[in-house]
Amino acid sequence: MALYQEWAAQIKTYNRNIRLTFIANILTQVGLGIFMVIYNFYIRELGYNELVNGKVIAMTSLATALILIPAGILSDKAGRKKLMLYGAVGTGLILFTRSIVESQSLLILFAFGTGLASAFIQVSIIPWLAENSKPEQRVHLFSIHFAVMTGANVIGSLLGGILTDLFGMMIPGLESIRYTLIIGSFLFLAALFPIMKLNEDRPLRISASDMKGKTKGIPHKASFKIILMFAVAQLMIGFGAGLVIPYLNLYFADRFMASNSLIGLVISLGQGATAVAMIIGPMVVRRLGEVKAVVVLQLLSLPFLLLTAYTQDFWLAALGFLFRQALMNAGNPIQMSLMMSKVDDSMKGLANSVNQMVFNLGWAVMGPVSTGIVLKYGSYWGYATVFTITAGLYLVGSTYFFVVFKSMDKPKSGKVITKPA
Numbered sequence: 001m002a003l004y005q006e007w008a009a010q011i012k013t014y015n016r017n018i019r020l021t022f023i024a025n026i027l028t029q030v031g032l033g034i035f036m037v038i039y040n041f042y043i044r045e046l047g048y049n050e051l052v053n054g055k056v057i058a059m060t061s062l063a064t065a066l067i068l069i070p071a072g073i074l075s076d077k078a079g080r081k082k083l084m085l086y087g088a089v090g091t092g093l094i095l096f097t098r099s100i101v102e103s104q105s106l107l108i109l110f111a112f113g114t115g116l117a118s119a120f121i122q123v124s125i126i127p128w129l130a131e132n133s134k135p136e137q138r139v140h141l142f143s144i145h146f147a148v149m150t151g152a153n154v155i156g157s158l159l160g161g162i163l164t165d166l167f168g169m170m171i172p173g174l175e176s177i178r179y180t181l182i183i184g185s186f187l188f189l190a191a192l193f194p195i196m197k198l199n200e201d202r203p204l205r206i207s208a209s210d211m212k213g214k215t216k217g218i219p220h221k222a223s224f225k226i227i228l229m230f231a232v233a234q235l236m237i238g239f240g241a242g243l244v245i246p247y248l249n250l251y252f253a254d255r256f257m258a259s260n261s262l263i264g265l266v267i268s269l270g271q272g273a274t275a276v277a278m279i280i281g282p283m284v285v286r287r288l289g290e291v292k293a294v295v296v297l298q299l300l301s302l303p304f305l306l307l308t309a310y311t312q313d314f315w316l317a318a319l320g321f322l323f324r325q326a327l328m329n330a331g332n333p334i335q336m337s338l339m340m341s342k343v344d345d346s347m348k349g350l351a352n353s354v355n356q357m358v359f360n361l362g363w364a365v366m367g368p369v370s371t372g373i374v375l376k377y378g379s380y381w382g383y384a385t386v387f388t389i390t391a392g393l394y395l396v397g398s399t400y401f402f403v404v405f406k407s408m409d410k411p412k413s414g415k416v417i418t419k420p421a
Contacts, residue, residue: 010140017132017198018141021125024191025145026152028088028121031188033156033271035095037264038164038180040249045174046102050250054371056111057246061363063115064122068360072123072353076346080128081200085192087120092189099181115360122356127348130340138340139282139290142333147275150329154268154275156184161264223343227351230339231358233401237298238362240393243370243386246363248321254379256314266318270325277330284330290338291405294331298398301327302391309387312380328394338408 043053075083094113101110126142133141160180167176244251252258252266277297284293304327307320336352343351374382 010137011144013137014141015132017200018129020194020197021129021132022145022148023194024084024088025125025149027191027194028091028188029149029152030156030159031092031095031184031186031191033153033268034160034163034180034184034187035098035156036153037157037160037249037267038177038184038260039098040247041164041253041260042099042174042177042181043107045177046107048104048107050371050375051368052104052107053247053250054368055108058364058367059108059112060115061242061360061367063112064119065115065357065360065364067116067119068123068353068357069350071119072349072351075120075124075127075349075353079200080124080131080349081195081198083120083124084128084198085195087117087122087124088189088191088195090117091121092185092192095185095188096182099178099185119353119356123349123353126336126340126352130348131345135341138337139285139334142337142340143278143281146329146333146336147278150271150275150278153271156187157264157268157271159264160184161259161261165259165261220344220347223347223351226339226342227347227354229404230335230351231354233397233404234355235358235362236393236397236400238359239366240362240390240397241359242363242366243390243393244383246367247370247374247383250374251379251383252314252317254374255312255383256317258314266321269318270322273322273326274329277326278333281330281334285334290334291402291408294335294338295398295402297327297331298394298401302394305387305391305394309384309391338405342408 039056040053043056044050071083091114094110094117098107098110098114101107125145129141129145130138163180163183164176167179170176171179248267249263252263258266281293281297284297287293288296301324304320304323308317308324311317311320336355339351339355340348370386373386376382377385
């Protein structure tokens, strides 16, 4: 009851812009959740092997990595609402096109386009929330933002598996997947309506000569240093995530011959567990401080990752996946709140874009590596190998994060303290 009252009190303080952003976030994430679960099967149903899946995922992440910094700078200069609007239109239309094209070259081309277009939303939403909130609201705000995002993914994952199986009773497998993907793209496009209702008041521009004397934030040199330190930690986590996260649906299908509905259920349960863990995150922060909370949550996920890697029992694998997913991602909003509090307001878009760029770079680089290992060593030792490498990278990344940022830990017992693979 105390937890409920705490969150209810927080949510009541959020302004109209934040509430509309939550609605837009739900619609985009339901649409993406459908694609995340089903699109790998669409490529397989077209007759392509896992290397094509690896290329598609790598090209999406590479495009995002390439455009994120320019998009972040543009977001700081042109405005968050404008970029989110363009990103929603572009991504929704490209997702629809990806649902109907069949040639390998077009699959890869539009995957690249998805990465470019979706980056405009990714770089803008976190700074937008930060600019529409007070510092003491942000740990709770980012926690509920990521919880809503993962909760919407739960719905998308369930819809993706269920709709495909339902359509499959009436029409051929390829067409059933295609109709499901089209529904996902229309849900994504529906986010345009709440985004258009956002109200953005851009601050008056300050000339470069006046910037030094008038800035109210942290000096730019210090901000750049903070951004770089966060980027190194996120790069290691991104390399690990890129090995396994895009292929979890294929892992359950290849190792356990699970159905689409069952895979969708397991992945959605993992996202649901993540949402719950993110809600509990602020309590962990009050006890440990922001840095220790992130590190402890990430380290606790490693045994469950290894359980998933080596078990031959489906339900043990599912259990390991659920706890790994929840614990590893529960620290994301805490990490994002910490970063937003340490950089100058004029560089929040850049900070968010660099953080996501290096994460996507990890996905782009490691995607083909993962599929190559699985093709070479098979559904047991292949996945066991990539999961084990991921555990090692997570361990190194978490240790680095603690060593570099431990001086920033400031537990505030009894007070409300103000990141997703």
